Amino acid sequence: MQVMVIGAGLAGSEAAWQLAQRGICVRLCEMKPEKKIPAHESEYFAELCCSNSLRSDQLENAVGLLKEELRRLDSLILRCADATRVPAGGALAVDRRGFAKMVTEAVCSHPNIEVVPGEVTEIPEGEVLIATGPLTSDAFAEKLLDLLGRENTTLNFFDAAAPLISFESVDMDSAYFASRYDKGTPDYINCPMEKDEYLAFWKALTEAEEAPVHGFEDGQVFEGCMPVEVMARRGEDTLRYGPLKPRGLKDPKTGRESYAVVQLRKDNADGSIYNLVGFQTHLKWPEQKRVFTMIPALKNAQFLRYGVMHRNTYLDSPRLLDRYYRLKTQPRLAFAGQMTGVEGYVESCASGFLAGVEMARRLKGQPPLDFPRETAIGALGLYVSNESVGAFQPMNINFGIIPPLDHRVKGKRNKNAELSARSLQIIDQMREEVLT
Numbered sequence: 063m064q065v066m067v068i069g070a071g072l073a074g075s076e077a078a079w080q081l082a083q084r085g086i087c088v089r090l091c092e093m094k095p096e097k098k099i100p101a102h103e104s105e106y107f108a109e110l111c112c113s114n115s116l117r118s119d120q121l122e123n124a125v126g127l128l129k130e131e132l133r134r135l136d137s138l139i140l141r142c143a144d145a146t147r148v149p150a151g152g153a154l155a156v157d158r159r160g161f162a163k164m165v166t167e168a169v170c171s172h173p174n175i176e177v178v179p180g181e182v183t184e185i186p187e188g189e190v191l192i193a194t195g196p197l198t199s200d201a202f203a204e205k206l207l208d209l210l211g212r213e214n215t216t217l218n219f220f221d222a223a224a225p226l227i228s229f230e231s232v233d234m235d236s237a238y239f240a241s242r243y244d245k246g247t248p249d250y251i252n253c254p255m256e257k258d259e260y261l262a263f264w265k266a267l268t269e270a271e272e273a274p275v276h277g278f279e280d281g282q283v284f285e286g287c288m289p290v291e292v293m294a295r296r297g298e299d300t301l302r303y304g305p306l307k308p309r310g311l312k313d314p315k316t317g318r319e320s321y322a323v324v325q326l327r328k329d330n331a332d333g334s335i336y337n338l339v340g341f342q343t344h345l346k347w348p349e350q351k352r353v354f355t356m357i358p359a360l361k362n363a364q365f366l367r368y369g370v371m372h373r374n375t376y377l378d379s380p381r382l383l384d385r386y387y388r389l390k391t392q393p394r395l396a397f398a399g400q401m402t403g404v405e406g407y408v409e410s411c412a413s414g415f416l417a418g419v420e421m422a423r424r425l426k427g428q429p430p431l432d433f434p435r436e437t438a439i440g441a442l443g444l445y446v447s448n449e450s451v452g453a454f455q456p457m458n459i460n461f462g463i464i465p466p467l468d469h470r471v472k473g474k475r476n477k478n479a480e481l482s483a484r485s486l487q488i489i490d491q492m493r494e495e496v497l498t
């Protein structure tokens with residue numbers, strides 16, 4: 063029994079691992095390092111494109127629940143993320159390179175996985191799991207369009223990455239370590255701005271020159287990953303209610319909240335690299351340097367990587383896929399990751415997990431697993447394949463796609479905690495069957 067997995071991103075690496083763990087021989091085809099998608103820099107698999115955060119790790123948050131489900135079901139991506147985590151308050155953030163290296167080593171050393179380097183340009187025969195991501199190579203994307211039909215099978219939006227800077231270039235006389243409302247450990251560097259500094263920065267940001275991105279003029283951005291300059295143009299205070307929110311951050315020098323605060327999060331375990339939280343951008347690179355160094359603590363910032371923006375392509379999955387991310391017309395072909403319209407690192411991993419586990423079970427003649435809508439893994443697959451969803455948009459996991467409780471609970475946090483407890487109880491009951 064052999065499966066070809068195409069693409070060793072977050073979804074493809076997880077899927078290959080789950081198949082291999084169940085005794086299936088996997089040929090994992092990855093075009094790196096020979097050819098890289100525009101958002102990738104390193105030679106490793108499972109490279110994170112922008113933020114190094116896998117978002118909240120709290121069970122009152124749906125992405126925290128999705129992570130915990132994957133953890134309990136022996137996800138490779140979660141195991142590597144936990145092992146390479148860097149402090150980030152209630153979020154699970156990782157050492158970007160350390161994480162990708164660990165995933166790569168685990169995948170490459172698995173006895174049931176053969177890594178086949180090079181770009182795939184044809185749809186192979188046999189059992190295939192396609193996880194080539196939002197920036198699937200052009201030649202392969204053409205073949206997918208031939209297979210799926212050119213009209214209305216793929217959709218697009220735009221996704222941007224934030225810059226990285228060196229820690230040593232941050233002026234710590236103007237910045238301070240703290241977490242919002244002093245919750246947990248002081249993991250973030252906070253760069254405060256007074257009103258006049260903020261207004262000058264905001265004005266420069268709204269007027270700065272953007273890099274041309276083909277199709278972006280008439281394209282849509284994903285609200286969860288909006289470029290900072292697009293957000294700034296929505297109004298003078300929009301950023302102060304978004305990524306530059308000063309609430310709960312008292313500047314130790316003044317003892318009060320500043321007018322606006324830019325936060326920096328550790329990007330590697332050494333703490334030598336930081337990323338600008340919420341600063342995904344597609345400004346021209348010299349403009350990024352000019353405008354972002356107007357933030358007082360970043361006046362001498364050394365940019366290790368500038369922000370970039372890319373078109374992000376995904377399938378109209380409700381019309382094409384079933385709840386296990388298999389092509390309805392040809393179940394020998396499954397898809398996983400961002401290209402199925404799940405949005406985000408953890409969601410991509412979850413779809414790779416489910417698609418991989420299910421393909422292994424089918425090949426071994428085992429019945430499909432019923433991950434119900436009450437679980438985050440199940441809810442995501444059921445949402446993406448729900449034919450009644452009209453204009454399909456990329457979907458982060460959220461409690462809105464999970465059925466409500468059958469009794470009233472006071473307070474959103476308590477309610478979410480109960481939804482998570484209900485789901486984890488189901489996962490624990492299914493665990494043995496899933497892992498067998």
Ligand SMILES: Cc1cc2nc3c(=O)[nH]c(=O)nc-3n(C[C@H](O)[C@H](O)[C@H](O)COP(=O)(O)OP(=O)(O)OC[C@H]3O[C@@H](n4cnc5c(N)ncnc54)[C@H](O)[C@@H]3O)c2cc1C
Pocket residue numbers: 068069070071072073074091092093094097098099101107108109110111112113114180181182183193194195196197198199202221222223287370371372373374398399400401405406407408410
């Ligand atoms: C600019 C940008 C910024 C983003 N920022 C974030 C963020 O901050 N947080 C977040 O959660 N998500 C972000 N995303 C979404 C992100 O892409 C996904 O969350 C995640 O990386 C998707 O995982 P994946 O496995 O589907 O695809 P990928 O991680 O892209 O993996 C696909 C793999 O397939 C390989 N490949 C492609 N074509 C071929 C081929 N023909 N043959 C062989 N190999 C091939 C690629 O080299 C790559 O390794 C961003 C996306 C972009 C484009």
